[in-house]
Amino acid sequence: MADHTDTPVKSIGRMATLLETLQQFDGAGVTELANELEVTKSTVYNHLTSLEQHGYVVHEGDDYYVGLGFLDHGEYARQRQIGYQLIRQKTREVAEETGELCQYMVEEHGLGVFLIRESGRQAVETRTRIGNRVHLNHVTAGKAFLAYAPDARVAEIVDKHGLPGKTENTITSTEALEIELQAIRDRGYAVDKDEHLKGLYAIGVPIQYESGQPLGAMSVAGPANRINDEQRAEEIAQLLLEKANELQLTIKHSQS
């Protein structure tokens, strides 16, 4: 799980994997972590206390947890994204008007990151959470993004992360991807029948900057039985495209 690509400052690598497992385990003790990471207890202890002194970790009794120190940096990074406030508002509108779950995702380091998540009245519950990173070929919004990203960028991303499978429907070859992306461009939006999760149907469109480069992608997700019919899907797609277009105009002129 932990990438052993050696980085100049190895302590940062250790810290990163420490935090990841700390989060995975939903809180853990020193020994538990030491066993998992295959390092000495004292090493883990030193890291944890250092992280704690800087607000990145809390301990309750003998268990350590990821702390709220990350929330500050995280929210800063989120609000720094171009058009964040405007897109957030639009996402909310879509969620209310469709009643479904509407999300906005951006790309960073070749992966998709969920930035905004707004639930409508009858929205489904998914496991995705703000900040989660996913492979772009695993989600509808990700494919909508790729379809409108420069070819060179797509190639870079595929080269870096490959096209790992998730379900049997996931696209795992560059040829199939190219065909899919072309289909999305022809259609104007991306559609998925349970690629990410069984029984989930999703529609995604890119949010484009001037010059057409995508900032991210917005998607609506709901239970297949509710969205799968031709009529409703097309309705939602048109709504998304309309909102995306509005955003494109406002972002262009406001630059934030």
Added chain:
Amino acid sequence: MADHTDTPVKSIGRMATLLETLQQFDGAGVTELANELEVTKSTVYNHLTSLEQHGYVVHEGDDYYVGLGFLDHGEYARQRQIGYQLIRQKTREVAEETGELCQYMVEEHGLGVFLIRESGRQAVETRTRIGNRVHLNHVTAGKAFLAYAPDARVAEIVDKHGLPGKTENTITSTEALEIELQAIRDRGYAVDKDEHLKGLYAIGVPIQYESGQPLGAMSVAGPANRINDEQRAEEIAQLLLEKANELQLTIKHSQS
């Protein structure tokens, strides 16, 4: 600005100050950071590339920025807080019913951290953002929290962070604090006329767990001219107390 309390793993300390200044500067280059932190360029470069490989930093051209890697940990830490979902919903209700800005704050490491922030229709804009850390004696919610926290905990916090001043009205002595906290307990809620920010009026109540220990505090803030009148303030306070009470009952039985 950088605390030089030596921690076992010093790289983490360097990383922390690096990230802080990176955020303060809203993006910066290698040389700029090296000068500010009084270390060599190569050191900064090594840290930045290491952080980047782990998704904590991005670079655009020659400028580095805090990345979205923090968002995942941050959101995790936020949702881990007891009663988060329920409190979020109630915060929204209060924002809608009052039309003002309603926030929820918890304490970590002796400081207040803004967890939730919901704006009503006529809500003021403040500089506070989710994840921001503030001294508890600087904000209304913080004082509401302190008023219902165990005396020992209050003493610990004051001992650790002191009572730094912010405006001329900020409480900076333990005696004054004790009097204020008692007044809050007598009244049932905390009130502030521009302690944190000029022209802002805020009302805060604790959100208590079973056994009365506070999980955090919820506050409503608005322009002084709108809230300052006796009638309106009392109205808001009663609404908050009612919502807090509802929360206390639901959280008790749901444990999340």
Added chain:
DNA sequence: TTTATTGTTTTGTATTACTAAACACGTGGT
């Protein structure tokens, strides 16, 4: 072209973060 000013890379060394082992503390079992 020249001259600053970037970011990047390299090399050697002093620092430091690691392992290992001992210590303190509490708990559960017998």
Added chain:
DNA sequence: ACCACGTGTTTAGTAATACAAAACAATAAA
């Protein structure tokens, strides 16, 4: 009541590493 084993914590010694210094590359300005 004791003992054994589980914690987290602390301490020493050493191998690893993160650092400073300086050279290098690349870009932009003069």
